[in-house]
Amino acid sequence: MENRYKLELIVGIFVLIGIMAVGYLTVRLGKIQLLGGNYYTINARFSNIGGLKVGNEVQISGVVVGRVENIRLDPEDYNVIINVSVWKDIKLTDDTIASIKTSGLIGDKYVSLSPGGSDEILQPGDMIIETLPPVDIEELISKYVFGNVSDNDNKK
Numbered sequence: 001m002e003n004r005y006k007l008e009l010i011v012g013i014f015v016l017i018g019i020m021a022v023g024y025l026t027v028r029l030g031k032i033q034l035l036g037g038n039y040y041t042i043n044a045r046f047s048n049i050g051g052l053k054v055g056n057e058v059q060i061s062g063v064v065v066g067r068v069e070n071i072r073l074d075p076e077d078y079n080v081i082i083n084v085s086v087w088k089d090i091k092l093t094d095d096t097i098a099s100i101k102t103s104g105l106i107g108d109k110y111v112s113l114s115p116g117g118s119d120e121i122l123q124p125g126d127m128i129i130e131t132l133p134p135v136d137i138e139e140l141i142s143k144y145v146f147g148n149v150s151d152n153d154n155k156k
Contacts, residue, residue, distance in 0.1 A: 039085035040124040041069060044098040046080045050109065050134035052100055057110040058084045065090050068111060084111055092128075093118040099132035109134065 049071065058066035066086040074081055086092065095116030100109055113128075122128070 037085075038088050039066060040088055041083050041085050042092065042122055042124065042126055042128060044082050044084065044111070044128040044131050045074070046082065046098075046100065046131050046133050048133040049080045049082065049100055050136060052082065052109040052111070052134075056108060058086060058113060059110055060090065060113045060115065065113070082111070086113075092122045094120040094122055094126070095130065096122065096128050097130040097132065098128045100134040102134065102137075106137070 052068060052071065054068050054071055056068045057064045058068065066084050068082055069085050070083040072081050073079075084098075092113065093116045095118040097114040097116070099112045099114070101112045102109055
């Protein structure tokens, strides 16, 4: 009878360790932030986000420094406000420019941050004022195909 309890205890410990390992991997691989993590949140206002989604990357000079946390429409002016989380050790200035770019020709969208030279540091919850919406590839192609693009070289 005593061997049975030892076996059940060993199996129970093994199952507990397995559940803890699965929980750890879920948090790490899912990039879930617990208790705030090492990030702070800033906001940016765009006229158009062109397919940007929650969870997309935030980059500075091609290096991932955060993620898009929330996207909402401002009901007053119909602009889009995005919340992005950025590493705590990245200090952004108030003249930072946020733009939405595409990785590759038709790849995923991401937010590119171009830090400025100001001395004023953005605090958590502050708004990035300078933003650039994404380039609409479909619109450019349709203008080219249907002849609405001005060609200055042929007019000479």
